[in-house]
Amino acid sequence: MGSGRRVWRFLTSPVLAMVLLLWIGVWSIIGSFVPQSDLDPMGVALWAAANPALETVAGTLGLHEAFTSPLFIVPGLFLALCTAACAWQRAGVARRRARSLRDARSDVEPGDETSADFEIVCDPVLDTAAIVERSATTLEHLGISSRKGERFVSAVSPWWSVWGTAVFHWALVALIVLIAGGSLARASGQMGVAVKQVKPDRPESYGQLTSGPLHSWDLVDRWIRVDAFDIDYVTGDLHRGPTPTVTVLDGEGNVLASQLVYPNNTLKQGALTIYPVDYGLSATLAMVDDAGAEMQRTTQLVDFAEGNPDGTAPITPLGLAGPDGVLGYQVIVSVPLDERPEGLVACTPEVPAAHVVIVDTGGAAVVDEVIAVDEGVALPTGGELRLLGVDYYARLQMVDDPSIPLLYLAGTISMIGLGVATLARQMVLKAWTLESPEGTRLLVRMRLWRIHSTSRSEIEDELRRALGAAEGSRS
Amino acid sequence: MTFEIIMTWVTLLLYAGATAVSAIGVVFSKEKFIRTAVVVATAGLAAQTASLGLRWVRVGHGPYLGFYEVSAALVLFVVATFVVVASRQPRLASAGIGVMPVALLLLGGAMFAQTTEVPMTGKLTSFWLAIHVVFANLAFGAFVISFGLAIAYVVRERSKTGEWARRFGRLPAQDALENLTVSYVLVGFFFWGIMIVTGAIWANEAWGRYWGWDPVETWSLIVWIIYAVYLHLRYTLKWGGERLAWVAICAMPLSLFTLIGIPAVFDTTHAGIGGLGKDL
């Protein structure tokens, strides 16, 4: 046997497919019991401390990253390769079966004695027409529709019935390849955008970001704007939760898409999907020089922070450089929340204000003031920091994944293929009558390519019963 | 509410009755009892439909949130599948001895565990929810039928004196029974696949990601793979007989675990399927 053939035999070996499937299954079971670092980093640390002996094994095998581990990915990709080989083989089988179906359909001549799988000596009271009629009715009872001729009955599955398995396995290959390819091309991360703020869809706009090696940031020039924010958007009698109105713009400022985004109502624009994860507040501040001219404007995003007396804390403090350009201070801006008997309220305060704390490099606070809108604090570097307004910011989950429409397509095709493989019969049945001295006989030829709930013996038994087979019917 | 509670208890009693009558029918080879069990199960099904329908109207959403509703819906689909199968193919009615106890225990367990109502939230409101849940239920219905048939197969196979072969006399011959088991696994596998695909589409719509290795997602894939292994054992390695039946018997509880057991063991964002609806 040539080495090519040997490789092919290996790839299409049922045992290999089984081993790979079992490996993926067992690995997933173990992975489900071990905390995963991307979902639950705290859980990993706690688990490691509680199970030091198991941790050595889990750490070595990469079980805390079970579903990105080479021990999962490599067998998964290898399974895709084997499935492709098998799908190729199944396509060949389907083509041959489809040819048999076509031939059987066009062949309307009764067969001869030698081509029958079994025969039934029919009840003498039945004439040919009655035998044909009864055979068809019996098949009908078994859920098999048939065609009747003068002396024969035939049940031939449609051509597509034999393609289910091949289509299903090909679609599985496509799914695995798309999932793998998608994860290389996908960028996904979270971006905080304040109301009325516009940010470019570039890595620097993201707080958290994972970007696949094949993802190109230069492919599209896109900007994200949040136009409005409804703290509790209601449709009918359903509370949709905090809901931003998000707009996607192109480089020239043209609107590409704009809508309210809330769960089950994500914004889709090309390969981009936007979904709101969380929200916080924002304080828009202006740096004003001693003459009162605005030098710079900045929007500070603040998150709700339970431990903080104000109830909020900035995501990242601002740096403040002196005239020499050297960073000398940090400006920490928070928004004091309104207090109600039940606690601090996670909304914009009724009288918006900002709490500005400026610390020097030694950590000493040189400014600590609360300012209302249009008020300012003097900066130690000269000039003033003025509060222009307080509003919400939306933390958006942004996923750029060109594989998703293709995944949906492959998923749908796989289910159609599987549906056909599951529900369609794959069979050729021809039954024809033959006159002979011992009476009329029904000769039956049958190809059942897939084991189905109606089995071969069942069809034979039912036909024998219906036609009142006398002793002597041969199998 | 009172009528709803009465109907739920009536359901439980009727399912208990169907289980008992089915067992008597099989053990004492009384065909009439086996047929009666199907009728009693059908009456139970009507009562359960009424009870769940009333609950639907009262809580304002279908039976898919919280442990009780999810389990009750599974039971409804299991019994409905059984009734349809047994009416279309009366010779399969004795599989009720494997199917009805599952329905009875699951409904009883759900009624006594907790029947708390979980409100519908914006995060759940999607037509994908209904499709996703219906296919999960359909898949489970098919898996429980395959489980019942596989149990009958094994019991008959092991009956040294042939006693049980006689008791299950109306069931098709062993080879046909095996084919039927495979068929129901195949149908269940297909529905389970649709459940996974629609779940992934919905996760993408609701959470902005189609797959996140949440325990429920991971376990639904595991169950799918286990049934794929079963089908490959059958179709490519030509397994058959008792050992193949055992695979079907062992796989069904794993599908049940995936559908209702996960929140008891893992932290999951899918808590709505069986937990207290946290994180919805």
Ligand code: HEM
């Ligand atoms: C991703 C992994 C795979 C999954 C989930 C899977 C699943 C299935 C399922 C559900 C069936 C029964 C339904 C049908 O006929 O389509 C099946 C049948 C089959 N599979 Fe796979 N399969 C996989 C990979 C493979 C591989 C690698 C091989 C090659 C050895 C293979 C060969 C076959 C064959 C020969 C059949 C029987 C077809 C028939 O009897 O008509 N499969 N597979």
